[in-house]
Amino acid sequence: MKRTSITLLSAASILVGGALASSPAAAGDRDHSHGSSGSGGGIESARTIAEGLFTPLSLAIDDRDRALVSQNFLGELLRIAPDGTRTTIATTGGDELGAVSTRGRTIYWATTGQDPAAPSARLFAQRGNGQPRQIADLRAFEAANNPDQGTSYGFRDLAPDCLAQIPAGFPGSYTGMVDSHPYATYAAKNKVYVADAGANAILSVRTNRANATPRVVAVLPAIGTEVTAAAATAEGLPECVVGETYYFEFVPTDVEKGRDGSLYVTSLPGGPEDQSLGARGAVFRVNPDNGRVRRVADGFAGAVDLALLPGGRIAVAELFGGEDGAGQVSVVQPGSSRRTVLPLTAPGAVEWVDSRRGGRLYVTTDAFTAQGPGPTGTLQVLTLKDRRGSHRH
Numbered sequence: 001m002k003r004t005s006i007t008l009l010s011a012a013s014i015l016v017g018g019a020l021a022s023s024p025a026a027a028g029d030r031d032h033s034h035g036s037s038g039s040g041g042g043i044e045s046a047r048t049i050a051e052g053l054f055t056p057l058s059l060a061i062d063d064r065d066r067a068l069v070s071q072n073f074l075g076e077l078l079r080i081a082p083d084g085t086r087t088t089i090a091t092t093g094g095d096e097l098g099a100v101s102t103r104g105r106t107i108y109w110a111t112t113g114q115d116p117a118a119p120s121a122r123l124f125a126q127r128g129n130g131q132p133r134q135i136a137d138l139r140a141f142e143a144a145n146n147p148d149q150g151t152s153y154g155f156r157d158l159a160p161d162c163l164a165q166i167p168a169g170f171p172g173s174y175t176g177m178v179d180s181h182p183y184a185t186y187a188a189k190n191k192v193y194v195a196d197a198g199a200n201a202i203l204s205v206r207t208n209r210a211n212a213t214p215r216v217v218a219v220l221p222a223i224g225t226e227v228t229a230a231a232a233t234a235e236g237l238p239e240c241v242v243g244e245t246y247y248f249e250f251v252p253t254d255v256e257k258g259r260d261g262s263l264y265v266t267s268l269p270g271g272p273e274d275q276s277l278g279a280r281g282a283v284f285r286v287n288p289d290n291g292r293v294r295r296v297a298d299g300f301a302g303a304v305d306l307a308l309l310p311g312g313r314i315a316v317a318e319l320f321g322g323e324d325g326a327g328q329v330s331v332v333q334p335g336s337s338r339r340t341v342l343p344l345t346a347p348g349a350v351e352w353v354d355s356r357r358g359g360r361l362y363v364t365t366d367a368f369t370a371q372g373p374g375p376t377g378t379l380q381v382l383t384l385k386d387r388r389g390s391h392r393h
Helices: 138-145 229-235
Strands: 043-053 059-061 067-071 076-080 086-091 096-103 106-112 121-127 133-137 152-155 173-175 182-188 191-196 201-206 215-219 223-226 245-248 251-257 263-268 281-286 293-300 303-308 314-318 328-332 339-342 349-353 360-365 377-384
Touching: 043 067, 043 076, 059 096, 059 349, 059 360, 067 096, 076 096, 086 106, 086 121, 096 191, 106 182, 121 138, 121 182, 121 191, 133 138, 138 191, 191 251, 201 251, 263 303, 263 314, 281 303, 281 314, 293 314, 314 349
Parallel strands: 096 182, 182 251, 251 303, 303 349
Antiparallel strands: 043 377, 059 067, 067 076, 076 086, 096 106, 106 121, 121 133, 152 173, 152 245, 182 191, 191 201, 201 215, 223 245, 251 263, 263 281, 281 293, 303 314, 314 328, 328 339, 349 360, 360 377
C-alpha cells in the first residue's frame, strides 16, 4: 500500500487520514504579495499568462517560448503562447495526462489509467501537432520487474508480538508493490528519463525504438521517521511502536539533468505530505551511470517539481509549503541552509528558461484550492531579483 498523496494525484481529491497518513493542508485564499526570506532576493516582476487551468501539474517550455501545460485530471495537454492563446494538442479520453517534457519539435508525455480493474501507464512521443505514438508501456514493465520489490517499507525491526497488534489495513511491514504512475519526464538525447511515482524509481526509455523496454536508472531509498506518541494515537497504533522507526516510500515527482551530468529528483516522503511530521520532502542527486542516490537538500513540504537555475541553485515547488501550508517555491543552494522563499499558492510545476536578460521562471499556481482541484490554476512567468549569470543546465 503506497501511503503517499501522489497516488493522490491520480484521483480528484487529496489523501486523507491521520498523523501518519494525514490530509495535506488545503491551499485556500492567500495574500499573493511576493516576498522572500534568506538570501538571493525574491520576485522582481510577475506576469500571468493564463488563468482557469485545471490541475496544472506538469509544465515544459518549447524553443518558441510556448508553454506546454497538462491539465492532469482532465487528461488534456495545452500549448499556451506568450500572449495567452491556448491550443489543445492532446487528450486521453479519461486517463490522467502529465509528465510533460520537450526536446526540439518532439513533446513527451505520459498517461495513468483511472480504471483500477485495468491499470495502465504509458509514455508517448508527439511531433508538433501530429499524432502521439506510444514509446513505452510503463505499467507492463513495472508488472514484470517491480524495481523496489526488494525494499522494505513500514516497520523493519518491530518485535513480532508488537507487529501482531497493528490494526488490519495499516501497512505494518511490506515490500515494494506493483504500481506505476509516471509523474515527470526529462527529454535527453535519444532517451527520456521518467520519474515514476508509483514504482518509486527513475527509468530511462530509448526514443529511437518503437515500444522500447525501459531501464531502471535508480530506486529511491526508504527513509525512516520516528513514531511519536501523538502519531501512534492518531493512527490507532499500539503503544509499543512509540519510538520505533517507520520507513516511508520516497516518491519521485520530477527529474532534471544538470550540467554536471547528474539527475536531480524531487520527492514526496510518503505518508502525510503536509508538515504534521515535519517538512520531509527532499531533492536527490542521481548518478545515471551507476544509480547511486544522494540527498542534497531537504525540508520541503509537498515537493512536486524542480527547476535548475544558474549558479547551481534549485527551485522547488512545494505544494504545501510555507508557515500556513498554502504553498511556496523555495530556491536553494545545495549544501546550504539558506533559501529564497517565493510565497506562491499551491505551485504545481516550475521551469527555468535562460535569456540574455537573466532568465525567467515559469510557475503554475493554484493547482488546488481549499475545495480540492478546480479550474483555478494559473500560469505565471517571473523574473527574479537575483541574477547571478545565465547558463543552461
